[in-house]
Structure formats: structure tokens, C-alpha cells
Amino acid sequence: MSKLRLGIIGCGWIAPFHVQALNRLSDRVAVVWAADPETERAERIAGSLTTGDAEVLGNYRDGLERVDAVSILVPHHLHHPITLDALQAGCHVLLEKPFALTLEEADDMIAEAEGQGKTLMIALPHRYRKSTQAFRQIIDSGDYGRLFMLDAFMDEDNREYVTGGWFVKKATLGGGVYFSASAHMLDVMLWIAGEVQSVSMVGANAGLPMEGEDTAISIIKFKNGVLGTTRHTWFSPKPHRWYTMRAYCERAVIALTVHPLGKLAVEGVNCAWSSQITVSEAGADEKVLLDSDEGLDLTEEVRHFFDCVESGAKPQTDGQVARQLMKVALDAYRDAEVTGAN
Ligand SMILES: NC(=O)c1ccc[n+]([C@@H]2O[C@H](COP(=O)([O-])OP(=O)(O)OC[C@H]3O[C@@H](n4cnc5c(N)ncnc54)[C@H](O)[C@@H]3O)[C@@H](O)[C@H]2O)c1
Structure with missing residues (x-):
């Protein structure tokens, strides 16, 4: 089976934990790019990947057409707009917690993922x-x-x-x-x-x-x-x-x-x-x-995301589960x- 082509959006504190998991799963994934407006952060993350040569992007939109999936690791107020952008470009999404700022945002993202037929999983490690x-x-x-x-x-x-x-x-x-x-x-x-x-x-x-x-x-x-x-x-x-x-x-x-x-x-x-x-x-x-x-260690979480993308199965922490948690x-x-x- 060919490797999943993945982009990393957001290269701050949590990103190295995702890189560690992705490096451990390098038989299943090729990270194509790492994006962050603070490009030196993207350079650091791209340089620490062992899944192949990863490009450095200042704007994730420049890379969406070239990947199957993205890991979204950005501030909370950006979860909704960036997830919608990625889903609309046809990408599967692994999104860091918390899901969104409001239930309306959460509903929007669930509907978009369903409409596009793409996996949307929230990272609850x-x-x-x-x-x-x-x-x-x-x-x-x-x-x-x-x-x-x-x-x-x-x-x-x-x-x-x-x-x-x-x-x-x-x-x-x-x-x-x-x-x-x-x-x-x-x-x-x-x-x-x-x-x-x-x-x-x-x-x-x-x-x-x-x-x-x-x-x-x-x-x-x-x-x-x-x-x-x-x-x-x-x-x-x-x-x-x-x-x-x-x-x-x-x-x-x-x-x-x-x-x-x-x-x-x-x-x-x-x-x-x-x-x-x-x-x-x-x-x-x-x-x-x-x-x-x-x-x-995020390896099992990221592996579950890959499994769901490949099989089309519902992630354990899908939009509905994460929405219920947010509602609490x-x-x-x-x-x-x-x-x-x-
Ligand atoms: N699972 C965990 O235990 C855990 C721990 C910490 C943080 N998190 C989650 O991870 C996410 C990020 O948190 P963090 O601590 O890494 O924050 P951070 O501020 O260290 O990193 C966020 C990064 O996103 C970048 N960014 C901002 N706008 C962007 C855009 N338009 N495109 C691409 N990148 C953009 C910032 O420049 C920054 O480098 C949050 O959702 C947070 O809740 C999870």
C-alpha cells in the first residue's frame, strides 16, 4: 500500500510529539511539508522528520493539493477555519484538542467532513x-x-x-x-x-x-x-x-x-x-x-488515524465524541x- 502523504500545520510546542509518532510510523507515512507562518519553526520540524524530505511552507494553503491528510496543531481559534480549508481541499484531518470554540463550529466541521467523505479525528491522546x-x-x-x-x-x-x-x-x-x-x-x-x-x-x-x-x-x-x-x-x-x-x-x-x-x-x-x-x-x-x-507518546493515536483513513472506519475520537466532550x-x-x- 502506498504511503499516506501528510502535511503538518502548526509547528509549535506539541509538534515534536507528533513528529516522534510520525517518525515511528515512517513505513506508513511520507510527510510532504511542515507549515507555520513562523517559518523557522517549520524548518525545525521539517528537519527533525525522518519520513522523507519535507518542504517548509509559510502558508499551509500552498500545500493542501499535494497531500492526502493534515495534522492541525494550531491555536484554538484557528481550529475551525483551518479544518474547513483542509476538508474542502479534500484532506483527511487529525486535529489537536479541543475540537473548537463553540458547538456551532463543531457542527460545521462535522458536516463538512461528512459532506466530503473524509476522516475527521480529534487528538485526545x-x-x-x-x-x-x-x-x-x-x-x-x-x-x-x-x-x-x-x-x-x-x-x-x-x-x-x-x-x-x-x-x-x-x-x-x-x-x-x-x-x-x-x-x-x-x-x-x-x-x-x-x-x-x-x-x-x-x-x-x-x-x-x-x-x-x-x-x-x-x-x-x-x-x-x-x-x-x-x-x-x-x-x-x-x-x-x-x-x-x-x-x-x-x-x-x-x-x-x-x-x-x-x-x-x-x-x-x-x-x-x-x-x-x-x-x-x-x-x-x-x-x-x-x-x-x-x-x-502519540504513536497509537496517530496509528489509529492512519487506520481509519485507510479503512474508512469511524475514529474512536471522531467529531461527535469530541463535541460531546466539549459540551460538558x-x-x-x-x-x-x-x-x-x-
Ligand atoms: N495533546 C496534548 O497534550 C497537547 C499539549 C499541548 C498543546 N496541545 C494542543 O496543540 C495545539 C497547539 O498548541 P501548542 O502548545 O503547540 O501551541 P504553540 O503556540 O506552541 O504552537 C502553535 C503554532 O501554530 C502556528 N500557527 C499559527 N497560525 C498558523 C497558521 N495559520 N498556519 C500554520 N501554523 C500556524 C504558530 O505560529 C505556532 O508555531 C492546541 O490545540 C493545543 O491545545 C495538545
Whole structure:
């Protein structure tokens, strides 16, 4: 089978993580170009690809006709216009989270992908990680009884990441930390527990120079009766564990932790990681079920995108799934606006 011809649109912080995955999948993909108006960034990304010679573009529109698919890794307010451009040019799209700024934008993109008969997948990386998949399998096995609560926490110091530009404005970020990044926990929770019955959130700006909240807590009831909480801060003075999700089952607490061993915001893709799953049962010592160096590895996510493009299958995180997730955050914001909780 011939290789998928792909263009990269947006060559900022997350782009090297996509490059790492694309390089690992070089038997399936030829990256034809990397585009960014800041062309030195595009040059850096093109130079780090091992999937063949990639051209550097200042304007992605100059390359759309020459590729089958694009990875869109740009600020949130550009997700909608750039995705529409790419779909209208006949490209399949892998789009970074969050899907869009509004549900209307999301609906537009879903309709365009359907009309064009192209794959539209939203990059929600955590559910594609091997350790998160193992975490879900352990819960679903029922070995520890019925799940009744999911408790998640992202503990981040983003002082060196959120310094200006599009991150600090609600109009370009779409909100605060809850809209922008708590999706990393919420997507996994919805994937495990299903549809949301109700959600509410509180938020505050603890100190980052941004218009939206940098710290947010939400409580959720799922339709199947499971309870959920998310806590998220971008302003942690000393992160303990970057990502933790605890599943409370009848007979045990199963915990997934994912933790960068260096400074993630600065080291990016070069940062080393530790991922663990532990189980704690009454009267027994904590047991380690999984211990690995898996980090923010996007390989399985990107592989899934390629599989869907090739087979025409619906991606796990298609437009409808990502829209549902976005709606949870927007519903929580609406409620918080009425009560003054954010
Ligand atoms: N999966 C994750 O864990 C994760 C982590 C960080 C960011 N992200 C997502 O990745 C996306 C990008 O975030 P980032 O941190 O890399 O931001 P960034 O600001 O570091 O990079 C964005 C890049 O897009 C470029 N850009 C702007 N307009 C463009 C255009 N018209 N054409 C091409 N490029 C354009 C900018 O010049 C910049 O280089 C966002 O959707 C963000 O939410 C995901």
C-alpha cells in the first residue's frame, strides 16, 4: 500500500510529539511539508522528520493539493477555519484538542467532513496510551467489583508555557484551563463511565497571566450512577504527580499516574516519563500492576488515524465524541457563569 502523504500545520510546542509518532510510523507515512507562518519553526520540524524530505511552507494553503491528510496543531481559534480549508481541499484531518470554540463550529466541521467523505479525528491522546488502556481494562474486568467513583487530578506548573500570545486570551484559548486542558481527564472519564448526567465547576485565577481560570475543579454525575471529580491547576508551585486518575471500585482503588521526570513545559518531547498503575485492596499492601516509561507518546493515536483513513472506519475520537466532550465543559462554564463560581 502506498504511503499516506501528510502535511503538518502548526509547528509549535506539541509538534515534536507528533513528529516522534510520525517518525515511528515512517513505513506508513511520507510527510510532504511542515507549515507555520513562523517559518523557522517549520524548518525545525521539517528537519527533525525522518519520513522523507519535507518542504517548509509559510502558508499551509500552498500545500493542501499535494497531500492526502493534515495534522492541525494550531491555536484554538484557528481550529475551525483551518479544518474547513483542509476538508474542502479534500484532506483527511487529525486535529489537536479541543475540537473548537463553540458547538456551532463543531457542527460545521462535522458536516463538512461528512459532506466530503473524509476522516475527521480529534487528538485526545490519553485514551490511546497503553497505560490508560490497561487502566480501563482492569476496571472493566470487574475483578475489583463495580466502579462507583473516578477522581482525577492534573498538577502542572505552566509558568514557563503560559507566558503570552493566544494562551492568555479567552477569545483565542476558548476559556481557561478547564476548557483547554481538563479534556485530558474528562475524555478518559467519559470513555470509562459513559454519558454525563450533570456537571458543575468552580474556577479561579491563582496567578498565571491569563484571562481565564488557571485552576478548576469539577464534579460530575454519570448516567450510570458513577461520580467523577476533576481538579486541574496550571499554577502548581511543585507538581507532585502530573496526571493521576483513581478508580474507586467496590473492593479496591486502582490508580493510574503519569509523571514527567523533568520539566515538561521546557523539555517537551525530550522529557523522560514514568507511568504506573497500582491497586490498593483493604488489608493488603499496595500492588504495582504496571510500571513503564510511557509518556505523552502519540504513536497509537496517530496509528489509529492512519487506520481509519485507510479503512474508512469511524475514529474512536471522531467529531461527535469530541463535541460531546466539549459540551460538558461548555455546560459547566454556563452554570458557573450564572452562579459566579468561575
Ligand atoms: N495533546 C496534548 O497534550 C497537547 C499539549 C499541548 C498543546 N496541545 C494542543 O496543540 C495545539 C497547539 O498548541 P501548542 O502548545 O503547540 O501551541 P504553540 O503556540 O506552541 O504552537 C502553535 C503554532 O501554530 C502556528 N500557527 C499559527 N497560525 C498558523 C497558521 N495559520 N498556519 C500554520 N501554523 C500556524 C504558530 O505560529 C505556532 O508555531 C492546541 O490545540 C493545543 O491545545 C495538545
